[in-house]
Every structure is written in structure tokens, then in C-alpha cells.
Amino acid sequence: MVLSMRMSREDQLGENYAVSGGLYHVVSRVVWREFAFGDEEKEYLRSLFRRYEKFCGVQILSYCIMSNHFHVLVKVPPKPEERMNDEEFYSLLEAIYSSFHVREVRQQIEGIRGGGGGGEFLNAGGAEAIVDQIKEKYTRRMWSLTEFMKAVKQKMTSWYNRKTGKRGTMWEGRYKSVLVQGGFGAKMTSAYIDLNPLRAGIVSDPAEYRWCSYAEAVAGQRVAKKGLLAVMNVRELGIKEEVDRKITQVVAMEQYRVLLAEEGEENGYQEGDSLQLGQSSKKMQKRKKGFSKAQVEEILTSGGKLCWDEVLRCKTRYFTDGLVIGSEGFVNDFFKALKARTGRYKKRDTGARKMKVKGSSLHCMRDLKKDVFSYL
Numbered sequence: 001m002v003l004s005m006r007m008s009r010e011d012q013l014g015e016n017y018a019v020s021g022g023l024y025h026v027v028s029r030v031v032w033r034e035f036a037f038g039d040e041e042k043e044y045l046r047s048l049f050r051r052y053e054k055f056c057g058v059q060i061l062s063y064c065i066m067s068n069h070f071h072v073l074v075k076v077p078p079k080p081e082e083r084m085n086d087e088e089f090y091s092l093l094e095a096i097y098s099s100f101h102v103r104e105v106r107q108q109i110e111g112i113r114g115g116g117g118g119g120e121f122l123n124a125g126g127a128e129a130i131v132d133q134i135k136e137k138y139t140r141r142m143w144s145l146t147e148f149m150k151a152v153k154q155k156m157t158s159w160y161n162r163k164t165g166k167r168g169t170m171w172e173g174r175y176k177s178v179l180v181q182g183g184f185g186a187k188m189t190s191a192y193i194d195l196n197p198l199r200a201g202i203v204s205d206p207a208e209y210r211w212c213s214y215a216e217a218v219a220g221q222r223v224a225k226k227g228l229l230a231v232m233n234v235r236e237l238g239i240k241e242e243v244d245r246k247i248t249q250v251v252a253m254e255q256y257r258v259l260l261a262e263e264g265e266e267n268g269y270q271e272g273d274s275l276q277l278g279q280s281s282k283k284m285q286k287r288k289k290g291f292s293k294a295q296v297e298e299i300l301t302s303g304g305k306l307c308w309d310e311v312l313r314c315k316t317r318y319f320t321d322g323l324v325i326g327s328e329g330f331v332n333d334f335f336k337a338l339k340a341r342t343g344r345y346k347k348r349d350t351g352a353r354k355m356k357v358k359g360s361s362l363h364c365m366r367d368l369k370k371d372v373f374s375y376l
Contacts, residue, residue, distance in 0.1 A: 022076050023061075023182060023234075024145055025189045028153065028175035029069040036160065036170060037067050042211040044159060045070065048152045050223065054095035056141065056148040061227040062190040064197065064212040071193040073180065075230070079143045089135060092142070096151075109134060149175050182234040187259060190231045195264045201289045206260060207306070207314045214260070217253065218306065218314045225249055232256055254304030261299035266290035328352040328363045335365060 197209035216224035232252035335351020
């Protein structure tokens with residue numbers, strides 16, 4: 001059976017809208033639903049999302065990478081009307097191209113403006129026209145859902161095939177995309193995405209699953225926190241109170257966790273439950289996994305706040321390589337060795353940063369006060 005790659009009229013309309021601006025829930029599956037993504041594959045795909053997010057000028061509001069598929073809620077802004085300045089252009093190129101390639105592009109553009117490479121026969125307007133043509137080769141791939149997904153999936157296939165010795169695409173046809181309305185629609189879609197590992201029974205809390213946006217936000221990653229804040233601040237169309245109201249990062253994290261608890265409560269049979277009259281055992285097995293009632297009550301009672309040891313556990317789980325936690329001397333000894341070996345951290349004399357948490361004497365190499373405990 002050959003999978004049809006033809007787009008329906010509705011898909012074409014959706015794609016056109018995505019190019020000019022929109023909010024999309026995208027799903028793509030591995031061919032034959034094979035469980036192809038282990039930890040290394042998930043991490044590489046996550047890095048592709050972040051690199052092409054920057055290059056394409058889109059914003060990932062939430063995502064989740066499972067073993068054989070992924071979800072992503074992505075905001076595609078309209079193509080800017082103003083001309084992009086050079087430094088901003090080079091910064092976007094650096095997200096996916098080598099420094100050597102970016103330097104070559106920079107030298108080419110500067111040469112045309114300076115009269116080199118035939119530029120001596122051009123007036124200022126003619127030189128800028130050629131510069132625009134050079135930039136167009138790159139900018140035509142920006143601010144587009146189609147180009148974003150195409151790049152991520154192609155790069156992932158290429159990397160995976162080199163790693164495994166396989167050939168051909170690793171994806172089950174074209175990705176599926178659904179246009180999402182801002183406000184309530186965006187919040188519910190984002191919660192659905194982050195609840196995937198919980199519903200699958202992989203973890204008891206989405207905060208424990210490294211490859212979803214909520215866990216990344218709890219771990220203190222600014223780009224993930226920014227996406228979650230955008231989800232919770234998305235305007236409710238037609239409701240003036242929601243249009244004018246903005247919430248802080250702390251409130252957004254708390255409200256979102258409450259939403260996850262409300263939408264993620266388990267709906268199913270537990271040990272000791274008995275069948276009701278007319279209820280089949282098959283129906284009981286289909287019920288969803290999720291937060292226990294006790295977990296939901298605890299989350300709702302706390303108003304969505306995570307205690308500091310829960311956040312620290314998520315932080316250390318997410319940063320399994322690189323994060324150092326211990327006494328001040330322990331962290332500084334590791335920092336000095338790392339600095340000498342890698343040449344990094346030239347502007348820092350010490351590595352230890354005290355955790356600003358009541359009752360804790362721990363130190364770490366990253367500023368957890370700024371990245372994590374601002375959520376508490």
C-alpha cells in the first residue's frame with residue numbers, strides 16, 4: 001500500500017494560513033510505529049526543535065517526544081514587513097550553520113557593499129538588491145510551518161540513518177497539523193501534549209519526563225518557560241478581561257500545573273475495584289492512566305506550587321550531565337578542573353552558587369535561584 005502524499009483542500013488552506021501566521025498542533029509518527037527513539041534520539045530531536053525554532057523564527061509553546069512519535073504546539077508569526085538587519089540575519093544563521101559558513105556569507109555581503117566581487121559597477125541600490133537576493137535564499141525558509149517541519153524531519157532522518165545504517169525516510173508519511181485557537185484551545189492542547197508520558201504510564205508526573213516542554217520549564221530552561229508563559233497568556237478571543245490580563249512566570253507555572261492535574265487525573269480502575277452492573281472488563285481496561293486522586297488533591301491544595309525538593313529532583317533528572325550539586329568546596333573543585341580542561345567560564349573565578357532555599361546548605365554550578373526557584 002502506497003501512502004498518498006496529496007494534500008486536501010483543507011490542508012492547503014491550513015498550510016497557507018500557517019505561512020502567514022497561526023498556532024498549530026503538529027503530530028508526526030515513525031514509520032510502522034516502530035519504537036525508534038531512545039534517550040539519544042529524543043535528545044537529538046529536541047535539539048533540532050530548538051535550533052530550527054530560532055532559525056525559522058517560529059516559537060515552540062509546548063512539545064513532547066515519545067518513543068515513536070512527537071507532538072509540538074508551534075506559533076508561526078507573520079512574515080515581518082520590515083527588512084531584517086544584518087546582525088539579526090547572521091544570528092539566525094548561527095542557529096543551524098557552522099561559524100565558517102556564516103563568516104563566508106558575511107564576507108560575501110560586505111564585499112558586495114564595499115565594491116568587491118563586481119560591486120564596483122553597482123550603485124548603492126544595486127548592491128542592496130544583490131544582498132537581498134543572497135538573504136532570500138535563507139529567509140524564504142523562515143516564518144513557515146512547512147519549512148520548519150521539513151527541516152527538522154529531514155535532519156532527523158539523515159542523522160538516524162547514519163547512526164543505524166538504515167535507508168529511506170523514518171516518518172509515516174506527512175505530518176498532521178491542526179490549527180488551534182488561542183486562549184482556552186491553546187491551553188488545553190498544550191496540557192494534552194505534556195500529559196502524553198503520564199497517560200502512557202511512563203512517569204507518575206509530567207515534570208519527571210525529560211523530553212516534554214513542562215519538564216524542561218520546571219528544570220529552569222528559559223526558552224521552555226517562555227513558551228509556557230505564552231500559552232498561559234494567550235488572549236481569549238472576544239473576552240476583554242482576558243485580553244488585558246497578563247500573568248507572571250510564577251503564576252503561569254502554578255496555573256499550568258493545576259490545569260495538568262485537572263486534565264490528567266486517572267480515569268480508571270484500581271486494584272480492588274469491582275465491575276459495575278452492565279460494565280465490561282474491556283471497558284475498564286480502556287480507561288486512562290494519570291494522576292491519582294491523592295496527587296490531584298495535593299496539587300490543587302498547593303495551588304500548583306512545587307516544593308523545592310521536587311523541583312531539584314526534576315532539575316537533576318533533566319541535567320543528568322553537567323550539573324554539579326554538593327558542598328561549596330566540592331563544586332569549586334569540579335569547576336576549576338572543568339575550566340582548565342575546556343577553557344570555558346573565563347569570566348568566572350568560582351563555580352559554586354549557593355541555593356537560595358530555606359534550610360539548604362547545598363551549592364551548585366548553575367544559578368538555581370534564577371532558573372528554578374523563581375518558580376516556587
